[in-house]
Amino acid sequence: MKKEPRPPVCALGLTECGLDCLGRGQKARVCRVAGPNRQRLMELGFTQGTEVEVARRAAFGGPLEVRLRSYRLSLRKDEAGAIQVEAVS
Amino acid sequence: MTGGAAAPVAPDAPDRSRRGRRTLALVGNPNSGKTTLFNALTGLRQKVGNYPGVTVERKEGTLSLGDGVSFGLLDLPGLYSLTPASPDEVIARDVLLGYRRDTPRPDAIVNVVDASNLERNLFLTSQLLDLGLPVLVVLTMGDTAERRGVRVDAASLERTLGVPVRALANGRGSGMEAFRAALAALPDLPPPPSRRWRLPEIAEQEAEELSGLLQRHHDLAPAPAFAEAVALLATPENRSQDLQRWAAPIRAHVARDREVLHGAGIDVPMAVTEARYADVERIVRGAVQRAETPPVTVSDRLDRVFLHRFWGYAIFLGLMYVIFQAMFSWASYPADLISAGVDWLGGTVARALPDGDLEDLIVNGAIAGVGNTVVFLPQILLLFLFIALLEDTGYLARAAFLMDRLMSRVGLHGKSFIPLLSSYACAIPGIMATRTIESPRARLLTILVAPLMSCSARLPVYALMIGAFIPDVRVLGVFTLPALTLLSMYVLGTVAAFGMAALFNRTLLKGEAPTFLLEMPPYRRPSFRTVLLQMGERAWLFLRRAGTVILSITIVLWFLASYPKAPGASSSEQVRQSFAGRLGRAIEPVIAPLGFDWKMGIGLISSFAAREVFVSAMGTIYNVDEDSAEDEEKLTLSLGEKLRADVNPQTGRSTFTPLVAVALMVFYVLAMQCMSTVAVVKRETNGWKWPLFQIAYMTALAWVVTFIVYQGGRALGLG
Numbered sequence: 001m002k003k004e005p006r007p008p009v010c011a012l013g014l015t016e017c018g019l020d021c022l023g024r025g026q027k028a029r030v031c032r033v034a035g036p037n038r039q040r041l042m043e044l045g046f047t048q049g050t051e052v053e054v055a056r057r058a059a060f061g062g063p064l065e066v067r068l069r070s071y072r073l074s075l076r077k078d079e080a081g082a083i084q085v086e087a088v089s
Numbered sequence: 090m091t092g093g094a095a096a097p098v099a100p101d102a103p104d105r106s107r108r109g110r111r112t113l114a115l116v117g118n119p120n121s122g123k124t125t126l127f128n129a130l131t132g133l134r135q136k137v138g139n140y141p142g143v144t145v146e147r148k149e150g151t152l153s154l155g156d157g158v159s160f161g162l163l164d165l166p167g168l169y170s171l172t173p174a175s176p177d178e179v180i181a182r183d184v185l186l187g188y189r190r191d192t193p194r195p196d197a198i199v200n201v202v203d204a205s206n207l208e209r210n211l212f213l214t215s216q217l218l219d220l221g222l223p224v225l226v227v228l229t230m231g232d233t234a235e236r237r238g239v240r241v242d243a244a245s246l247e248r249t250l251g252v253p254v255r256a257l258a259n260g261r262g263s264g265m266e267a268f269r270a271a272l273a274a275l276p277d278l279p280p281p282p283s284r285r286w287r288l289p290e291i292a293e294q295e296a297e298e299l300s301g302l303l304q305r306h307h308d309l310a311p312a313p314a315f316a317e318a319v320a321l322l323a324t325p326e327n328r329s330q331d332l333q334r335w336a337a338p339i340r341a342h343v344a345r346d347r348e349v350l351h352g353a354g355i356d357v358p359m360a361v362t363e364a365r366y367a368d369v370e371r372i373v374r375g376a377v378q379r380a381e382t383p384p385v386t387v388s389d390r391l392d393r394v395f396l397h398r399f400w401g402y403a404i405f406l407g408l409m410y411v412i413f414q415a416m417f418s419w420a421s422y423p424a425d426l427i428s429a430g431v432d433w434l435g436g437t438v439a440r441a442l443p444d445g446d447l448e449d450l451i452v453n454g455a456i457a458g459v460g461n462t463v464v465f466l467p468q469i470l471l472l473f474l475f476i477a478l479l480e481d482t483g484y485l486a487r488a489a490f491l492m493d494r495l496m497s498r499v500g501l502h503g504k505s506f507i508p509l510l511s512s513y514a515c516a517i518p519g520i521m522a523t524r525t526i527e528s529p530r531a532r533l534l535t536i537l538v539a540p541l542m543s544c545s546a547r548l549p550v551y552a553l554m555i556g557a558f559i560p561d562v563r564v565l566g567v568f569t570l571p572a573l574t575l576l577s578m579y580v581l582g583t584v585a586a587f588g589m590a591a592l593f594n595r596t597l598l599k600g601e602a603p604t605f606l607l608e609m610p611p612y613r614r615p616s617f618r619t620v621l622l623q624m625g626e627r628a629w630l631f632l633r634r635a636g637t638v639i640l641s642i643t644i645v646l647w648f649l650a651s652y653p654k655a656p657g658a659s660s661s662e663q664v665r666q667s668f669a670g671r672l673g674r675a676i677e678p679v680i681a682p683l684g685f686d687w688k689m690g691i692g693l694i695s696s697f698a699a700r701e702v703f704v705s706a707m708g709t710i711y712n713v714d715e716d717s718a719e720d721e722e723k724l725t726l727s728l729g730e731k732l733r734a735d736v737n738p739q740t741g742r743s744t745f746t747p748l749v750a751v752a753l754m755v756f757y758v759l760a761m762q763c764m765s766t767v768a769v770v771k772r773e774t775n776g777w778k779w780p781l782f783q784i785a786y787m788t789a790l791a792w793v794v795t796f797i798v799y800q801g802g803r804a805l806g807l808g
Contacts, residue, residue, distance in 0.1 A: 059398045070239070
């Protein structure tokens with residue numbers, strides 16, 4: 001039952017926003033996931049405290065490419081918006 | 090009682106192994122190298138089909154390990170998780186838990202794990218270890234991992250997971266011997282050791298109770314029962330249909346548990362996922378060495394170009410042009426050869442058989458009908474060559490990334506682009522290619538609109554109508570009217586496809602959540618074997634399934650056009666007297682507002698076998714001597730003259746005018762007149778519902794638009 005110590009995440013609610021608010025190359029940590037794909041997103045690795053980085057954004061407001069857990073996933077802006085993150089300076 | 094389900098489990102149903110040969114299930118994430126491994130292990134001894142009732146592909150092969158040891162190898166669909174969210178996952182889970190009647194529960198699991206993407210792959214492993222079956226982990230893509238500065242210690246993984254772990258380089262070569270030996274021993278191994286992750290205490294207790302109920306009421310073994318209990322607690326309430334298979338006390342228990350857990354502030358799906366990932370992170374920390382600074386890989390460099398905001402699109406369009414060109418022109422050489430071969434065969438058989446109905450049925454019914462279908466084979470092979478290459482190299486995901494914005498506006502998917510593009514050549518390979526689209530909703534939408542893209546079988550109709558009725562004059566100095574007319578038919582089809590997609594997206598398919606969630610795999614060298622096997626599979630599926638339906642329908646059409654016999658009548662009179670001719674006259678009131686007469690009605694009806702049949706049907710009706718016009722060009726020319734000369738006996742005016750010709754082309758753009766497409770849609774959507782809907786909506790659309798064009802044209806004085 002012992003839990004791994006984790007850095008405190010999203011406790012202050014300072015710089016929280018949806019993942020789609022990040023610019024190219026910005027890093028953040030996952031706070032929580034909502035929306036219709038919640039379960040799938042968590043299973044793909046968006047669990048609390050996971051570090052994510054926006055690697056690229058497609059032209060014309062297209063999908064975002066995100067790096068997490070040493071792989072790359074692309075998601076639409078509204079899918080990314082369902083993932084609340086806390087920017088990492 | 091705590092920990093009961095986690096204790097080692099006696100192998101369930103020991104008689105299973107004696108009943109026929111034993112089966113291993115191959116399970117892994119998409120892009121983990123699973124297909125390559127499956128092909129390497131089974132070679133050509135594969136059986137490909139569908140699971141009954143769904144469009145999930147079922148692949149099984151034979152695994153010969155020497156010394157007379159031979160197992161069945163079942164290739165389950167690529168999965169991220171066993172949570173049943175997509176049809177693929179429902180099937181995989183049900184097979185692994187032994188719920189499906191058509192597939193006995195496998196005796197062991199071979200879990201393919203991508204070493205370069207260890208955490209997410211081991212998440213699935215963590216679920217598989219809970220099922221109570223022996224598990225063998227195969228590490229693939231070790232070379233990709235090393236290039237990223239990641240070293241995975243297989244021995245350490247083996248110790249922490251408690252199941253054998255074997256590393257393979259590229260699914261072949263080194264490590265294969267040790268892997269095959271491990272495979273031979275696998276079904277006799279004990280199931281994996283007890284579960285390493287824990288739920289919050291209350292949830293743990295509820296899951297145990299539920300597991301006990303499942304064992305009592307449904308005779309499940311402890312491990313699958315606990316896995317099912319966790320899944321039931323984690324199932325969202327809006328998926329309550331998943332509960333229906335369980336006994337009433339279980340349903341009641343789940344409902345009560347939800348309240349208890351909700352009251353305790355426990356979010357089960359989140360708790361389970363986080364507990365598994367926390368465990369996986371611990372395992373990975375012990376087994377992986379990472380370089381201080383991850384090196385920039387070739388994939389990263391390639392993506393700077395292929396996903397560039399300008400060059401990315403330029404390269405993509407260039408590639409699409411090559412595919413389009415290949416399907417449009419390269420495919421015509423083998424297609425012409427096949428046509429010539431079919432004609433030769435028909436001629437030879439005709440000479441060998443005595444004249445009569447049997448000869449007519451075999452030559453004009455069976456051989457011509459199957460010939461009309463087989464002609465599409467080169468296009469199908471070429472398209473699947475390209476798709477297999479794009480998919481195997483990893484480019485397909487990039488193409489989807491680039492195109493998704495455009496396609497998502499009407500509810501389609503980035504991966505809808507290639508199927509729609511290839512539908513310009515032929516909707517059949519286009520519809521078959523929608524299997525690359527993971528989102529069921531976007532896939533159905535793509536299938537529904539693909540036949541609106543103007544395919545090459547419509548070209549002979551356009552050629553006949555434009556050649557005979559559209560004057561060759563210049564427009565704005567550079568364009569010619571015939572070329573502009575042809576172009577506008579392609580534009581019309583494309584606009585209609587996107588418009589109908591937008592409409593269905595807002596009405597018919599409303600409410601289903603659209604998903605994209607696309608993994609970007611590293612670029613890889615394609616496997617020659619995988620590409621060839623994929624082409625072969627698609628070709629065989631097409632020939633076998635579509636072929637049987639088309640053959641029977643062509644025979645029906647032949648019958649309608651040949652009976653009842655009118656002895657001594659000319660061939661045009663014979664057609665008029667036939668059932669098809671009567672049908673043409675019967676539908677005349679319906680098509681008259683579109684400017685069509687009964688002769689065109691016959692053309693429309695016979696086009697249902699294949700659109701280009703319109704030209705030969707018109708040739709028969711207008712009594713063009715086919716011997717004097719043995720090649721198509723001459724037939725088109727002389728037929729065009731006859732069409733221009735045809736006068737309606739009642740009104741004394743021409744039957745065909747340029748406006749009628751345009752109306753007819755518009756009808757051909759929009760109407761579903763293709764047997765082979767109907768057969769393929771039925772197969773790909775697993776039932777008659779969607780193909781029938783498609784016939785209905787496309788016919789209605791064609792009628793309405795043609796009506797507007799013809800009547801509007803007349804009102805403007807163009808008739």
